[in-house]
Amino acid sequence: MAASTLTxxxxxxxxxxxxxxxxxxxxxxxxxxxxxxxxxxAAESLGYIPNAQAxxxxxxxxxxxxxxVHDIADPYFAAIARGVxxxxxxxHKMVLLATTEGAPDSEKEAVAAFAARRADSxxxxxxxxxxxxxxxxxxxxxxxxxxxxxNGGHVGVIGHGIVGAAAADGYHVVRVPNEELAxxxxxxxxxxxxxxxxIVGGPEGLFTSDDRIRGFQRGLASAGLPAxxxxxxxxxxxxxxxxxxxxxxxxxxxxxxTEAKRLCIFAVNDVMAIGAAAxxxxxxxxxxxxxxxxxxxxxxxxxxxxxxxxxxxxxxEEIGRQAASSAAGPSADDAGxxxxxxxxxxxxxxxxxxxSSTESVA
Amino acid sequence: MAASTLTxxxxxxxxxxxxxxxxxxxxxxxxxxxxxxxxxxAAESLGYIPNAQAxxxxxxxxxxxxxxVHDIADPYFAAIARGVxxxxxxxHKMVLLATTEGAPDSEKEAVAAFAARRADSxxxxxxxxxxxxxxxxxxxxxxxxxxxxxNGGHVGVIGHGIVGAAAADGYHVVRVPNEELAxxxxxxxxxxxxxxxxIVGGPEGLFTSDDRIRGFQRGLASAGLPAxxxxxxxxxxxxxxxxxxxxxxxxxxxxxxTEAKRLCIFAVNDVMAIGAAAxxxxxxxxxxxxxxxxxxxxxxxxxxxxxxxxxxxxxxEEIGRQAASSAAGPSADDAGxxxxxxxxxxxxxxxxxxxSSTESVA
DNA sequence: GGATATTGGGAAAGCGCATTCCCACTGCCT
DNA sequence: AGGCAGTGGGAATGCGCTTTCCCAATATCC
Numbered sequence: 001m002a003a004s005t006l007t008x009x010x011x012x013x014x015x016x017x018x019x020x021x022x023x024x025x026x027x028x029x030x031x032x033x034x035x036x037x038x039x040x041x042a043a044e045s046l047g048y049i050p051n052a053q054a055x056x057x058x059x060x061x062x063x064x065x066x067x068x069v070h071d072i073a074d075p076y077f078a079a080i081a082r083g084v085x086x087x088x089x090x091x092h093k094m095v096l097l098a099t100t101e102g103a104p105d106s107e108k109e110a111v112a113a114f115a116a117r118r119a120d121s122x123x124x125x126x127x128x129x130x131x132x133x134x135x136x137x138x139x140x141x142x143x144x145x146x147x148x149x150x151n152g153g154h155v156g157v158i159g160h161g162i163v164g165a166a167a168a169d170g171y172h173v174v175r176v177p178n179e180e181l182a183x184x185x186x187x188x189x190x191x192x193x194x195x196x197x198x199i200v201g202g203p204e205g206l207f208t209s210d211d212r213i214r215g216f217q218r219g220l221a222s223a224g225l226p227a228x229x230x231x232x233x234x235x236x237x238x239x240x241x242x243x244x245x246x247x248x249x250x251x252x253x254x255x256x257x258t259e260a261k262r263l264c265i266f267a268v269n270d271v272m273a274i275g276a277a278a279x280x281x282x283x284x285x286x287x288x289x290x291x292x293x294x295x296x297x298x299x300x301x302x303x304x305x306x307x308x309x310x311x312x313x314x315x316x317e318e319i320g321r322q323a324a325s326s327a328a329g330p331s332a333d334d335a336g337x338x339x340x341x342x343x344x345x346x347x348x349x350x351x352x353x354x355x356s357s358t359e360s361v362a
Numbered sequence: 363m364a365a366s367t368l369t370x371x372x373x374x375x376x377x378x379x380x381x382x383x384x385x386x387x388x389x390x391x392x393x394x395x396x397x398x399x400x401x402x403x404a405a406e407s408l409g410y411i412p413n414a415q416a417x418x419x420x421x422x423x424x425x426x427x428x429x430x431v432h433d434i435a436d437p438y439f440a441a442i443a444r445g446v447x448x449x450x451x452x453x454h455k456m457v458l459l460a461t462t463e464g465a466p467d468s469e470k471e472a473v474a475a476f477a478a479r480r481a482d483s484x485x486x487x488x489x490x491x492x493x494x495x496x497x498x499x500x501x502x503x504x505x506x507x508x509x510x511x512x513n514g515g516h517v518g519v520i521g522h523g524i525v526g527a528a529a530a531d532g533y534h535v536v537r538v539p540n541e542e543l544a545x546x547x548x549x550x551x552x553x554x555x556x557x558x559x560x561i562v563g564g565p566e567g568l569f570t571s572d573d574r575i576r577g578f579q580r581g582l583a584s585a586g587l588p589a590x591x592x593x594x595x596x597x598x599x600x601x602x603x604x605x606x607x608x609x610x611x612x613x614x615x616x617x618x619x620t621e622a623k624r625l626c627i628f629a630v631n632d633v634m635a636i637g638a639a640a641x642x643x644x645x646x647x648x649x650x651x652x653x654x655x656x657x658x659x660x661x662x663x664x665x666x667x668x669x670x671x672x673x674x675x676x677x678x679e680e681i682g683r684q685a686a687s688s689a690a691g692p693s694a695d696d697a698g699x700x701x702x703x704x705x706x707x708x709x710x711x712x713x714x715x716x717x718s719s720t721e722s723v724a
Numbered sequence: 725g726g727a728t729a730t731t732g733g734g735a736a737a738g739c740g741c742a743t744t745c746c747c748a749c750t751g752c753c754t
Numbered sequence: 755a756g757g758c759a760g761t762g763g764g765a766a767t768g769c770g771c772t773t774t775c776c777c778a779a780t781a782t783c784c
Contacts, residue, residue: 003477003509049474049477050478051480052475053416053424057413057416072440072444073440073444074440075440078434078436078437079435082435085459085461094458094475095458095459096456096459097429097456097457097458097459099447113414113456116412116413147365151365237666271663275666277666301437301633301663301664302663304637306643306667
């Protein structure tokens with residue numbers, strides 16, 4: 001027993017498929033009240049569900065919005081996904097998910113798959129990269145996106161634009177002021193302390209990471225401080241942990257010598273910061289007593305951590321929503337949505353040391 | 363410039379659309395080498411991308427797998443989603459996402475939408491409910507699912523089956539032994555302590571919550587302990603926090619009186635447990651000194667919490683994967699995948715108190 | 725060597741729907 | 755009363771692809 005079709009409904013209602021189509025799905029022409037009612041009843045009794053594929057074929061638009069993330073289980077992307085999902089609901093669309101681990105070529109595949117499904121728009125979250133080895137992949141991705149746009153697709157990219165992507169129309173970027181915010185974070189951290197700064201960054205070439213590093217260094221510089229050391233590692237909790245281990249060793253080594261300053265560690269995202277903190281803790285170090293730690297993103301799930309993590313709040317959900325609706329086409333507010341802003345949030349993890357005093361409760 | 367079609371490719375290659383279709387998309391009949399090559403080149407040069415909608419229409423199957431969750435930003439669901447996504451990739455399908463906040467009627471809508479898109483299968487995560495007010499919604503949902511199954515769809519439900527759903531074929535349930543595991547948790551907790559137990563549960567009628575509560579009580583009973591009080595609240599961090607506040611008051615009140623036992627709080631999921639812990643902490647209480655806390659799920663992102671949360675590990679990703687592949691149709695291992703198991707993990711949050719004078723108890 | 729398999733490609737009929745025409749009909753104006 | 759616009763419904767076409775069915779050409783057999 002296959003699903004019933006429009007034609008069946010029409011027959012049952014004693015009208016033509018055309019009329020049935022007009023009443024059941026939005027159309028400029030609305031048939032007479034009585035007929036409409038008849039059709040509606042027929043549809044109801046048959047449990048008619050329009051075939052979205054056929055509709056899509058006929059209208060050449062699918063009601064789909066594609067979302068590309070590195071990893072849906074990463075709270076950063078999950079938050080963005082929620083925003084996208086939200087926007088999708090408003091637009092009466094569904095979201096199609098693709099996870100790519102950040103590999104440009106699998107992102108390209110995802111775009112092609114979305115294009116094949118005639119997704120109305122595509123949202124690409126997840127940081128772009130400028131590594132040499134990704135160059136080819138990026139170019140192909142850009143080409144694929146370009147083609148998609150030329151065929152009438154809309155794309156919303158979060159963070160940085162795709163390297164090499166033409167400024168086609170239908171191509172929007174939701175800018176995230178990573179650099180500025182990181183600078184601000186550095187400034188605020190530098191204001192109240194005299195410490196050695198260290199940055200735990202992602203792999204070189206990752207824009208999000210590089211921007212935050214650059215911003216942080218700039219902030220340090222403008223506070224008259226020397227540039228911080230940068231440790232490159234994976235853009236994950238594991239990477240943060242690893243770096244944390246190295247830093248713990250460094251702290252331990254400097255302990256006996258001259259009165260070393262406390263370390264202030266800036267990890268370029270919260271998850272890495274948590275990893276680093278865990279590593280320090282595993283080596284018997286305490287935060288913020290033995291080292292200060294700050295992150296970036298203000299991941300919701302991580303807010304209950306102790307010591308509470310200093311970080312930069314990013315309206316992740318709003319970012320996702322904006323990306324999805326900017327790609328939805330020139331809505332009413334073509335002036336564009338307000339630019340994304342974030343804010344530095346200093347919490348306990350970077351409190352200035354109370355030399356040998358009792359620790360206060362958070 | 364619209365996307366190029368199969369027909370165009372065929373024309374360019376000087377063959378019929380039928381042949382082009384046969385070489386470009388899998389078919390039983392594989393055309394001759396030379397022809398195939400010609401077609402492939404034509405497709406390449408035109409940047410041909412098959413229209414999945416049209417394919418779907420013609421084949422009546424879409425390569426889509428629908429996923430229904432309460433909230434994609436909830437780490438529990440995000441983990442499951444990752445598993446589903448994984449399985450989808452293996453099946454060369456894409457996942458279509460719907461979030462419903464757990465409302466049966468919007469789940470029904472989601473199912474309808476998936477059915478409209480001719481999703482090959484649907485995975486429903488998120489706990490079912492047996493509340494009276496949801497009865498109607500559940501019935502409708504069941505009916506919708508039933509219809510979907512009758513039309514050839516496959517559904518995989520995580521946890522409990524849908525209330526009222528017929529045991530249609532194509533309908534699979536990935537059972538999660540919530541009750542057993544909760545019982546085991548209670549047993550292990552009860553073994554090493556003499557405390558008052560309290561359960562922070564979700565709203566009445568939520569299966570996942572109810573099962574875990576029941577199991578925990580059973581475990582307590584089999585250890586010869588009285589049933590624990592149950593506080594009903596939201597199935598979220600906020601709910602946990604609220605309950606935690608109430609419990610903090612209770613602890614504070616009992617302090618001055620007779621030598622009250624320490625409280626051991628079992629929250630029916632990790633997020634709630636974290637909320638409760640935060641609440642206790644906000645009232646100046648320490649864990650595990652002033653109260654023990656345990657959760658359920660072993661959410662990855664939460665593993666770095668301190669004190670480390672005792673909980674029950676659930677292979678969330680595997681659960682999602684299994685749900686997605688059980689719904690994929692009777693694969694090779696029709697014997698079914700191995701049943702889901704979990705394991706109790708005792709960490710610091712439930713360590714037995716060191717009453718500062720008495721010796722530590724075994 | 726002629727007849728029967730077998731192969732490889734094309735023609736055409738849908739899949740389920742939207743939509744453009746087209747037509748019959750009603751109501752209105754002069 | 756005749757002609758006109760306006761209204762409401764139906765027939766037919768096409769969206770892009772798959773897939774049967776069919777046919778020509780080659781291979782196989784006694």
